[in-house]
Amino acid sequence: MARTLKINGKDETVDAAPGTPLLWVLRDHLKMTGTKFGCGVAQCGACTVHIDGAPTRSCVLPHDSLEGSEITTIEGVEGPAADAIREVWVENDVPQCGYCQSGQIMAATALLAENSSPTDADIDTAMSGNICRCATYMSIRRAIKEAASRA
């Protein structure tokens, strides 16, 4: 059954089985592979997207519940917070392997959009759902603060 999802401002028609999580619709149906699979059970944050601006785990989010929502992925996230995060991420070489970083950037962007001067505790709360096995945590914390100081 075809449905229309609004992804990165564009209407996309997808024909996926009811209940298929948004993650797999993005990755397999739409070939938008920037959003990553890490656990499938809302534990790692690799699949984080924005639903109407809120960071959300797409691996447990049925796509058929999202008609009418604004879905934003790493490929399309923009605005002052996203720009600032991308800028400091690149300047400081925050990622290592990069696999978790789509999720980290989506989470950090949402944090910064909502809180222009996050404390360590704010960062811990907002980012603890995003696992990084390369352990870029210290870099992420430094970078979020730097992005906040510029915005």
Next chain:
Amino acid sequence: MFLRNMGIIPGKAQSGADEGSGASITNLSRRSFVAGSGLFVIGVTLAGCSSYVEPDVDANAFDLPDPGASPLTQVAGGDATPALWIAIEEDGTVKITCHRSEMGQQVWTSMAQIVADELEADWDKVQIVQAEGHERYGDQNTDGSRSVRYNFHRLRIAGAAMRSMLTEAAALFWEMNPAECSAAEGLVSNSQNSDTLSYGNLAELAARLEIPAEDEINLKEPDEWRFINKEIPSLTIPLITRGQGTFGIDVDRPGMVYAVVARPPQVFGRVGSVDDTAALEVPGMLQTVRLRDAKPPALFQPMGGVAVIARNTWAAIQGRNALDIEWIDGPNARYESVSFGEAMKRTARRPGTVRRERGNVQTGMADAAQRIEAEYYAPHLSQSPMEPPSATAQWTGDKLEVWACVQDPQTTRQTIADLLEIDKENITVNATWLGGAFGRKSKPDFAVEAALIAKEVGKPVKVTWTREDEVRHGFYHSASAQRLEAGLDEDGKCTSYLHRTVFPPIASTFSDGMATPTDGEMGLGATDVPFAMPNLRVESGDAKGHLRIGWLRSVSNIYHAFAVQSFAAEMAHAAGRDQKEYLLELIGKARTFDPGDEGATYPNYDASIEDYPIETGRLSNVVEKAADMARWGRNLPEGHGLGIAVHRSFLSYIATVIEAAVSPDGTLTIPGIWLAVDAGTVVNPRHARAQMEGGTIYGLSNALYGEITARNGAVVQDNFPSWRVMRMGEAPREFDVEIIQSNTRPAGIGEPATPPAAPALTNAIFNATGHRIRTLPIIGARGSRLSLPETETA
């Protein structure tokens, strides 16, 4: 070499070279040599070797030089023939081939820094071509922290050789002596006038010149380096921040279908019966395929089971859930990791096989004023890179192409050839980006699965491992039990030291029944112990493998450094001495030593002990440095402690100081970490620091929470959080890294920060609380705080 090829120099009058621009020489060259191709490439990027930057290279644009004509095929480290590594295009784009796998260590950037520095390339024009798996590149096994060590010299030679040919080409064009010409940032200039020629314009001409021999090549001096030892930004990260770049799991082929595999719970378990009726009713399901059973030894075989193929990954996962499979137990169905750990501890209490000996430990112990002993246990671990294993395979007739996040595309190719009994020449293996690896992706079982399934299905197939698959069907870090004993004299000085280590060797994965720790594993922190006491003995005890045992970031160094560096602090405590001062005393005066002189068979990370001696002075130096950084000895708040550990691994020397803070209820935080590393020449200090942070946290995550257990031969944990890893909130607030500047030979960076992490933490916890932790994990998957003796009863 000068002017040897004058015959092919175009007439200067035609060139308009006084404009000092490259445009006219390009036109001229095109007319002269490459009718209509429009491409000028020095060297030729070999067909089919690109995963990302599809090289826009016409291999027929001009004649390939005869490979036998290169005098640089036998350079230390391997073939340094420029054409193997570098292609320069007309627009000046410099394509550098990276034959190692990119897994976050920034090897694309470091390999390019080495080549580009000697080449004097314009960094902004550098692009990376990822090499396919092929012997022509030499070793591609991205493992063992040796990409820079193995390739530093030969890639410098390759870059310098090409710089020399480009310079010579310019000299020929200008009819000058090459000594009057010099290259910098992608341009050749000369000392007579202000003309310059770009590499893009010179490339085609340079390609026709003879490759210089190694002794004709002048490498730059370190103070001339433009990229090496500089904080050059990563070549991958700009892509990553936009969700671009291709990891193994991201590969897409036209007509591709998606597979997951239901694997037997135990190693060498088998499918008894399977009913896929319900599975095939799942929307999007296509078919199931019974995979062949695995037989010992495990090698890199897939573990068999049932492949589930669907139109998308989700449907395949749902289809797998709906399978009804009856499994037949494997031979290790009675393996219980906890009771086996107790058995290993008992083994460690009995005399073992002597692997290194100095003096006489028995008489030393008998004469001691004080004796101490301790037992340590560390469990199995899973590598758990953030990207689980994933591979895509496509058959075209009898030709197979594979795209996979593998650490060694050559081993992948060979393993597929062996297990599918096909000619290696018919197999192409492309290494994608790796979303972390940590040793898991040096085992290509998942790529073999893709090849097998694609053959059955007759379409391109992507096999995805879920996190549960990765945690349950891994190649696990070995569990270990160790016993240490020491005799101290009246002054508390250690005179006698015994270390006995027991663990199932990685060799058990490759040779059924192998139970004796190998020299390689013993040389990871046991037989190379740097202590100077007069009596020393290192022993091993046997243990059988019941899971697939494999490499995990820094391998046996993890448990050996944990035991040895914990015990060093225990000795200091017994002697009533400062931990750091005692550690320096154990290491003793600055010297070099060879464990081979005391009966060990010591591989020294495959390096010669002459090139890379064990230098105790470098150990002591990093100890002093890290202690200074941490302000060792400062007054600390109640419940805080500093702990230190030092370890040489992968030929690098690292000392780590950790501050632990333990509240009365046992809640542990890590306010700060200070690390000093001496890894010889460091190609990219910024990325090396990232590896120091990452390697340390990886070690701490394992030490705090990591534990894989097996019940009835099957792994119990399945996903986060039963397999728990460190998160943002638990990471230290402060993490300082100091890289000791040195121009000595480069050593490892990716792994050596991991071993000292755990003992630095447990030593800090001891200093904070008086509680000595000898069994890992410290907290475990479900815990939230330390179980201190006081809080245990609370």
